[in-house]
Amino acid sequence: MRFDVVTLFPAIFDGYLTQSLLDKAIVRGLVEIQRHNLRDWAEDTPHRKVDDRPFGGGPGMLLQVEPTVTCVRDVDAMCDVPARKILLTPQGRRLDQRLAEDLATSDRIMLMCGRYEGFDQRVLDILQPEEISIGDFVLNGGEVAAMTIIDAVVRLLPGVLGDEQSSLDDSFSRGNRMLEFPQYTRPREFEGHTVPDVLLSGDHAAIAKWRAEQSRVKTIDRRRDLLPENSKPNHEHPNQRS
Numbered sequence: 001m002r003f004d005v006v007t008l009f010p011a012i013f014d015g016y017l018t019q020s021l022l023d024k025a026i027v028r029g030l031v032e033i034q035r036h037n038l039r040d041w042a043e044d045t046p047h048r049k050v051d052d053r054p055f056g057g058g059p060g061m062l063l064q065v066e067p068t069v070t071c072v073r074d075v076d077a078m079c080d081v082p083a084r085k086i087l088l089t090p091q092g093r094r095l096d097q098r099l100a101e102d103l104a105t106s107d108r109i110m111l112m113c114g115r116y117e118g119f120d121q122r123v124l125d126i127l128q129p130e131e132i133s134i135g136d137f138v139l140n141g142g143e144v145a146a147m148t149i150i151d152a153v154v155r156l157l158p159g160v161l162g163d164e165q166s167s168l169d170d171s172f173s174r175g176n177r178m179l180e181f182p183q184y185t186r187p188r189e190f191e192g193h194t195v196p197d198v199l200l201s202g203d204h205a206a207i208a209k210w211r212a213e214q215s216r217v218k219t220i221d222r223r224r225d226l227l228p229e230n231s232k233p234n235h236e237h238p239n240q241r242s
């Protein structure tokens with residue numbers, strides 16, 4: 001899979017791209033990530049300006065339609081595989097595991113990271129990107145959201161996680177709507193806190209039963225909404241692909 005990230009701050013991704021799981025996936029050719037600085041498409045070259053004040057007044061600045069549309073079209077044309085265009089925005093469809101799994105089926109994804117107050121509306125009208133939000137809170141730009149999407153998607157790609165790390169049993173993965181059971185490792189005791197005896201018993205049936213019960217209790221306590229009898233579909237955003 002290839003990601004193309006359009007951003008005013010490509011350097012934000014430097015540390016992220018060298019973290020082990022992603023770095024290994026890149027080295028193994030399972031994923032490719034290309035960054036594109038929107039300022040490289042600025043008309044006004046001395047100041048590389050790509051933003052301006054909103055018509056009608058209001059706070060802040062908007063990213064202008066011309067450099068953005070030109071940039072996205074040029075980036076899309078850099079590779080034969082057309083990119084699935086995703087625009088990060090607080091107004092987007094909420095990212096969840098189901099959407100991450102859908103994104104993981106794409107061969108190429110372009111992540112459009114805005115800043116300031118976002119993009120001129122004509123960027124959305126012309127390019128028709130899918131709009132995605134990572135949650136009901138306000139960020140200063142799309143880059144953190146883009147990294148979140150890359151993180152959630154790359155771990156789902158075949159071969160990225162070894163069998164022992166399979167994402168299949170993760171909370172939320174592939175319809176699994178239960179929170180994970182508590183986990184323990186060495187030492188067996190720390191400051192008087194011990195490991196549940198069942199986990200040391202070697203009785204795999206009893207361990208499975210205990211873990212299932214722990215998941216159920218935790219889910220009821222923290223995320224009753226995940227239980228089948230309470231689940232509601234995450235309605236697709238109006239401009240979301242079916």
Ligand SMILES: N#Cc1c(-c2ccc3ccn(Cc4ccncc4)c3c2)n[nH]c1N
Pocket residue numbers: 088089090092113114115116117118132133134135136137138139140141142143145
């Ligand atoms: N995905 C996602 C997001 C964002 C987000 C994403 C892109 C941009 C570009 C600019 N801003 C700042 C801004 C713009 C408009 N209203 C308020 C703040 C962004 C925020 N905030 N919260 C999320 N879950």
